[in-house]
Amino acid sequence: MTDAIASPTTFLGGGTAAVAVIDCATNKYLHPVCDGWAFWTTIATISGMIFVSAILAGMLMGYMSLDKLNIMILTMEGSDVEKAQARRVLPLVDQSHRVLVSLLLINYVGLEALPIWLNRLVPEGTAIAISVTFVLFFGEILPSAVFTGNHQVAIAAHLAPLCRFVMLVTAPVSWPIAKALDHFMGDDNDIVRYRRNELKALIALQQTATTSPTAAASTRGMWGLPSWTHDEIATTWGSSPVSDHTTDLLDDEVTIINSALDMSTKCVRDIMTPFEKVYMLDQERRLDRALMAEILACGYSRIPVFAGHRHNIVGILLVKRLIVADPRAKKPLKDLVLRKPHVIPPTMLCYTMLRQFQLGRGHFALLAENAAYVQACWDAQLPIDPTKASFVGVITNEDVLEELIQETIQDESDTRDLTLGKIVSDSHRTQLREAGMNRALKQFRAMAARARNRLSIRRRRGSSLDNTSGTLSKKTSIESMTTRSATSSERTPLIDK
Template identity: 60%
Template structure:
């Protein structure tokens, strides 16, 4: 409404329709304060809704176990709230809906209806949706959610007469919705792969199959890169390979990693430990060698190479006179982790893979030979095979030569190479072991005897367990 005074048009507010400071200053500012309050309530409720419902419960549980002291306190404050996701959803939405519905009503007391709708939509979109969602789901999401936890509990308490029944109905219809995210093995492997630095992760994403063992050349190249301990969140290539190996090994059986039995280096029960056989044993590089009687399927025990430290090759002692240790008998479909548990319990580090384990064990107890038509041995598994599966690469030690001992067990050319490579090493090892034995025995000059004579007399008295030690 307009009025004219001395030729000047003056706008006059109709106090019967809209509030204005000129009409009722107190009521006007109360209305403006209420409008601002409605915007703030809407913004906080929208932010809380986005903030709490977008938090991953798995991440919160991880922080409660492995986070810093501040993160642990914040996570423990938030966890009870996100465990009631439907209750939070309904309670916050009720308050938010009330604020959004009341905002245009209060605006209409100050401005016309059309203007009130335009202002309400603009302010709600900007200050009630976009900014709260960006802030409450940003970098400080955990800290903000923790700080607003008391307010959220208060809202849930005030709205409980309405929100609690609705939340229970939602829980019954669609589930509670607060389960922890559980990854499949392939998803977990991909997640671990992405924990590498971004260039490495992108490179690996283009070549997904990395479960094959790394070649020795590649392992040497990768080991040349420094893998020093630190606080960096990126995982090294070696760490990713080991984690992948641990996950893959649960799906593998003993038969998948066993060395074929025809490629196994074995000793005859009737063989004598002369210098030539000693060289063959040391050149092979094994710490445990199966011993057979008559035919290869009739395994009677394991020769522990470390016991040869006190054996004089000049005596030519028969292998059958030594104390042999019985190997573990495992089924081909036994899991790799189950076999690892047997190794850890001290039952040995060498296993024969066979489906006729009870029959072979009965023959051992009765001290009779195994009938080759009744039992077959498909391969062997050692603790080194298990570790290689975990590490995803072959383990090369100082006794390994260019050709692996497990690859071509019946190759004459390989035996010649092993002999040539092991002759010098065997001589050095025997000299070093003899010197060490003399130092340890500490015999008096008047009663000194050779280590081989002591072993020859003491061997029948030693139990397998004592000799093992």
């Protein structure tokens, strides 16, 4: 064995060759010529360390940056592939401290050993520089970009078996450390829950730029209501349903969601109609044509009826039941069937009121400061003392729904007076109400005349049918008697006189 080995070098230009002499005895670093097997084994070990460090560093950042709430959402509402991936990742997210300790142990063992192995090839300063460079680019930057990208959950799911293997290998060390972290640092597996304002802000961030007809109506009709053409509505709302995979929310969706969150903090006092603005009737008033026209002109389906003073409410008049009432009888309202309304305190929450309406307790409720006293007076059929209990307002099912959707529900019974309430004077509203009552009275008289004509026609038809049926029955009986007599004469033998 020689102390020096000549290593010939042939240049591309040809002609001459330079011979490099390497002294293997004095060379303290591995060289492929002197120590071929050891040199290439060291290169392979260093490459493996860098690769393992990159994988473990990427797994560490990938698993630690996963949100448990998002993973649980994928397990419930994701596609079949996403659900399977989320189920494989969720147990590891639940053990975040143990995953952290296990991956860090293996990773930092490799990072600390990398300069030692590089020092077998190059000097110490060069080994540190190469180690820092490779760890920075191949062990931090590149893995972080890959493992926290768009396919983060998919990569984490595929590497879940490797993570479990690392946790198993390092269990004697990682398990006690993880338990100590859980004890002193607290469990890090809780779901991040949003406050109401944060949730509303999160929903607003997903709001689409498309404006709904309610928010973007720039043109309005003669009664102050939005006016759109068919093309405008089709353009705004679209001609097809929104896909489940769409991330944008429509303006109306955001409005309703925000209103649903706000309604839990509102009581019925905030959305009620004040009691002084409630249309009411005295029970002594007689139901004639003028009163029926007034009731039809007001446009309400339920009207409170009082006795003596407005706070002594005795019941609710259902307007739809007047279809069978005869205005010619002129009965007082107290003789009609009045329904006892639902009485509630004004501090009741809106959602509680909505549940009461859903239970079938009517669509109308009275708000009283002492609701129990009012109910006791009704049960005992006693008058209500306004000094002990006073009504503050009324609320309907429509009021709650309007608060939920943040829009006014206009139906065919709404009067123009309600729509024009903010743009016309009180005298003009009074004139409109009187004109509406006159129109309703004329329509009611016309309807009554048509009903009487139809009834008289039916009566005449019924009497004529009765006469015809009586004649036919008499004729049928005579024919049957004639037939029976003829039959009996045929069967009787002749008698000779």
